[in-house]
Amino acid sequence: MGLYDHYEPVPAIDCPGCGARLDYFQGKDGPCAFLRWRQGSMHPVGFEGDPPTPSELTDYRLPDAFVFDAWCDCGHSVELTGFCSDGTWASTALGDASTAGPAIAAHEVSDGWRQCTRCAEAWACPERIGLCVCPSCRALTQLGSRPGEA
Ligand SMILES: [Zn+2]
Ligand SMILES: [Zn+2]
Structure with missing residues (x-):
């Protein structure tokens, strides 16, 4: 066993x-076998250094x-936070959403700013990041609605 895995979000993330x-990126929630995970791939796309175990990469899942x-x-x-759909890393949220429930709506209030529909907190978040954890109430929010819409 290794200590972590290496993660590549697609599209790539810019520092806020x-x-x-x-x-x-490194994380400890996966197999922790020095694997390289890339968003959109069901199995690891590689590993760092020597193979950690005799297992084929296809034995690993997130x-x-x-x-x-x-x-x-x-x-x-x-x-x-990465999320799998049908066993494949399908989406990525900014923030730790491991204890958040299903995504709620966020409004875009101006360029690069969004507002949580649960607590009304507004914060700066790059526009192309769809999923983002609210810094105030820790809800997972999904951009996609405009002020005035449900
Ligand atoms: Zn930076
Ligand atoms: Zn909130």
Whole structure:
């Protein structure tokens, strides 16, 4: 067994602090066998160093939800949650959504800002990140509705 796995969200995530592209994430919610997971692939796309076990990569799967993170050079830590659909990593949320329930709506209030429909908190979040954890009430929010819509 290793200590972590390596995760590659697709599309890639930019640091919310400085905008730098983040391409090296680590997480401990998967098999922790130094595997390389890429969003959209059911099985690991590779491994770091020597194969950790004799198993073929196709023996490994991800859990339905898993948290992973990265430290940016600017000092910002970025936590993400991946979700599987039919056993394949299908979507990624900004923030730790491991204890959040199903996604609720978020409104886009202005460029790069969204508002939680549960607690009315507004915060900055890159527009192309659809799923984001509300920093106030910790709800998983999904962008897609405009103010005035349900
Ligand atoms: Zn940064
Ligand atoms: Zn909220």
